[in-house]
Amino acid sequence: xxxxxxxxVVTANDLRLGDVVYLxxxxxxxxxxxxxELIADEAVAQLRLHFAAAQKLTxxxxxxxxxxxxxxxxxxxxxxxxxxxRGPSNYRHGKQADLT
Amino acid sequence: MYDYSDFDDAxxxxxxxxxxxxxARRLDGSLTEEEFRPLxxxxxxxxxxxxxxLRVAIPYGTLNPRQMRQLGLIAxxxxxxxxxxxxxxxxxxxxxxxxxxxxxxSALADVGMHAIQTSGNxxxxxxxxxxAGAAADEIEDPRPVAELLRQWxxxxxxxxxxxxxxxxxxxxxxxxxxxTRAHDIGLRMVRDAAGMPGFEVIVGxxxxxTPMIGHKVRDFLPKAxxxxxxxxxxxxxxxxxRRDNKYKARIKITVHETGVEEMTRLIEDRFAQIRxxxxxxxxxxxxxxxxxxxxxxxxxxxxxxYDAFRAADPVFRAWADTNLALxxxxxxxxxxxxxxxxxxxxxxxxxxxxxxxxxxxxxxxxSELRISHEQNVILPHVHKSDLPALHxxxxxxxxxxxxxxxxxxxxxxxxxxxCALATARSIPVAQDIARHFDALKLEHDIGPxxxxxxxxxxxxxxxxxxxxxxxxxxxxxxxxxxxxxxxxGSETAVIGERAGPxxxxxxxxxxxxxxxxxxxxxxxxxxxxxxxxxxxTGMGPFxxxxxxxxxxQDAA
Numbered sequence: 001x002x003x004x005x006x007x008x009v010v011t012a013n014d015l016r017l018g019d020v021v022y023l024x025x026x027x028x029x030x031x032x033x034x035x036x037e038l039i040a041d042e043a044v045a046q047l048r049l050h051f052a053a054a055q056k057l058t059x060x061x062x063x064x065x066x067x068x069x070x071x072x073x074x075x076x077x078x079x080x081x082x083x084x085x086r087g088p089s090n091y092r093h094g095k096q097a098d099l100t
Numbered sequence: 101m102y103d104y105s106d107f108d109d110a111x112x113x114x115x116x117x118x119x120x121x122x123x124a125r126r127l128d129g130s131l132t133e134e135e136f137r138p139l140x141x142x143x144x145x146x147x148x149x150x151x152x153x154l155r156v157a158i159p160y161g162t163l164n165p166r167q168m169r170q171l172g173l174i175a176x177x178x179x180x181x182x183x184x185x186x187x188x189x190x191x192x193x194x195x196x197x198x199x200x201x202x203x204x205x206s207a208l209a210d211v212g213m214h215a216i217q218t219s220g221n222x223x224x225x226x227x228x229x230x231x232a233g234a235a236a237d238e239i240e241d242p243r244p245v246a247e248l249l250r251q252w253x254x255x256x257x258x259x260x261x262x263x264x265x266x267x268x269x270x271x272x273x274x275x276x277x278x279x280t281r282a283h284d285i286g287l288r289m290v291r292d293a294a295g296m297p298g299f300e301v302i303v304g305x306x307x308x309x310t311p312m313i314g315h316k317v318r319d320f321l322p323k324a325x326x327x328x329x330x331x332x333x334x335x336x337x338x339x340x341x342r343r344d345n346k347y348k349a350r351i352k353i354t355v356h357e358t359g360v361e362e363m364t365r366l367i368e369d370r371f372a373q374i375r376x377x378x379x380x381x382x383x384x385x386x387x388x389x390x391x392x393x394x395x396x397x398x399x400x401x402x403x404x405x406y407d408a409f410r411a412a413d414p415v416f417r418a419w420a421d422t423n424l425a426l427x428x429x430x431x432x433x434x435x436x437x438x439x440x441x442x443x444x445x446x447x448x449x450x451x452x453x454x455x456x457x458x459x460x461x462x463x464x465x466x467s468e469l470r471i472s473h474e475q476n477v478i479l480p481h482v483h484k485s486d487l488p489a490l491h492x493x494x495x496x497x498x499x500x501x502x503x504x505x506x507x508x509x510x511x512x513x514x515x516x517x518x519c520a521l522a523t524a525r526s527i528p529v530a531q532d533i534a535r536h537f538d539a540l541k542l543e544h545d546i547g548p549x550x551x552x553x554x555x556x557x558x559x560x561x562x563x564x565x566x567x568x569x570x571x572x573x574x575x576x577x578x579x580x581x582x583x584x585x586x587x588x589g590s591e592t593a594v595i596g597e598r599a600g601p602x603x604x605x606x607x608x609x610x611x612x613x614x615x616x617x618x619x620x621x622x623x624x625x626x627x628x629x630x631x632x633x634x635x636x637t638g639m640g641p642f643x644x645x646x647x648x649x650x651x652x653q654d655a656a
Binding site (some may be wrong): 013015016017018019020056057060061077078079080083084087088089090091093094097 | 126127129132133147149150151152180194195197198199330445516517518525527528532574577578
């Protein structure tokens with residue numbers, strides 16, 4: 001029997017900057033994880049991933065990442081996604097500096 | 101050092117122009133990512149976790165001050181003000197924008213540098229002993245041969261699509277500082293019975309998911325035979341190397357599956373076949389290259405002031421004791437500038453630091469700089485009378501850390517703070533260990549000890565050959581760190597032994613602490629190094645220190 005589907009967000013890297021981006025419910029690419037669309041249905045997730053992968057002039061390497069609901073929007077589940085959402089731990093570079 | 105010829109310059113500029121066109125076509129949609137990816141990788145451009153990363157080759161670790169200044173300029177203008185020196189004697193810029201990369205490559209070409217063949221299944225940057233041309237124990241400077249190999253392997257039509265990447269390391273000294281036994285080909289200079297210099301040839305070493313110490317295929321290879329012999333090895337590998345399985349594609353697996361004896365026979369056969377085709381042109385070229393590596397005009401001046409200063413100033417003495425190495429000219433010293441200030445990122449230098457190092461190399465170091473695979477910067481030729489002034493300047497710039505070869509002189513790969521392949525972080529683990537033992541003021545007492553950390557099984561941080569190796573893994577969605585002990589990357593190379601189950605991120609520092617406490621308790625004297633103690637006692641006492649609960653259970 002198939003296990004329960006873990007909710008997902010669609011994430012990728014921006015083609016020009018390489019920065020991590022997330023697909024929002026209104027079809028934008030946001031740099032903020034909590035603005036991502038949290039997708040609870042597997043078929044919808046696949047559709048959204050196809051939609052994302054087709055945007056070849058905007059993003060690179062779109063994929064589905066596990067996420068969970070939080071008070072301000074979706075939150076990462078795996079530590080790799082948490083680092084992607086924040087930036088490196090040795091310098092205050094990347095999102096943690098650029099978006100605050 | 102070697103300066104680009106017109107041919108080199110034209111070749112690199114042509115590649116920059118090609119890549120500029122490729123970037124433009126990617127950005128206007130003429131090229132898909134699938135089409136563009138191999139093109140960008142051929143030019144050293146990766147897409148990492150947070151941004152693009154540009155890997156620039158520093159051939160055999162040698163830089164002149166102009167090049168170092170240019171790296172600093174690139175760091176400031178197109179990156180976030182710093183660069184990261186790697187275990188392959190490359191420098192990586194972690195934050196370039198795609199559209200800026202052609203300009204960066206052009207700026208590199210201005211100083212005879214590039215990012216060609218820093219990725220892909222080709223011959224990568226040839227690495228060398230970072231003390232080359234200066235070390236007291238050296239037979240000959242190995243860099244002319246490394247440069248010959250660079251010219252030969254760059255864009256070599258037969259070797260652009262090897263089964264997998266291919267790394268060559270070379271040393272001119274019996275004391276191996278280039279980890280030659282853990283490379284696809286390791287070349288270690290030796291003398292034959294008549295005193296002529298040549299090479300011991302080692303094939304099939306490598307770290308990664310299947311760590312192996314290389315096998316000797318030739319005890320002595322005359323220098324004149326080197327290029328055809330290396331070509332014979334590559335050509336046998338190109339035929340036999342597995343292309344069906346990426347994880348079995350390196351030459352170490354080819355040697356393992358074919359057998360050393362058969363592999364040696366095939367190499368010798370191929371060598372006999374192609375040797376006559378090398379009509380001496382390579383040797384003429386090598387002679388020209390050798391002339392470019394002539395040693396500097398060493399100064400003849402008294403060194404009493406150095407001796408007096410050393411006796412009088414304990415801070416300077418501590419630095420001199422750890423960071424200086426024996427130069428072939430007794431009036432000179434080889435200076436290792438530590439890029440491992442306690443709590444900083446191993447191997448990182450800011451643009452300002454790069455410019456200062458360039459200035460100091462010009463003022464005190466005959467305009468030569470080296471990058472070591474241990475992620476430090478070397479000033480290979482400093483007259484001893486200049487050392488006090490040099491040290492003072494380094495200290496002011498945060499570059500005076502006296503820890504070379506000690507517990508805080510840690511190799512760490514970028515790990516999951518940057519690398520898309522990583523399974524755990526490396527840098528903060530290194531930072532914590534360095535800060536901890538600095539706070540305890542223990543590291544000089546602990547003595548020579550190499551800790552090497554990799555953030556994934558690919559082992560860029562050389563953890564298998566660390567006296568203490570740390571491997572970061574993802575265990576069920578949590579960072580977990582495996583410890584290996586007793587590894588050695590020198591001429592007595594050994595793959596470290598796994599100590600046991602891994603440790604959580606917040607438990608790795610206490611675990612290292614227990615290993616060190618055990619070592620200090622069981623060493624026979626302060627002169628017995630960590631590695632010597634481990635070799636005497638084996639894993640037993642360290643395992644007991646690492647896993648005290650298990651010992652208690654066994655006793656119960």
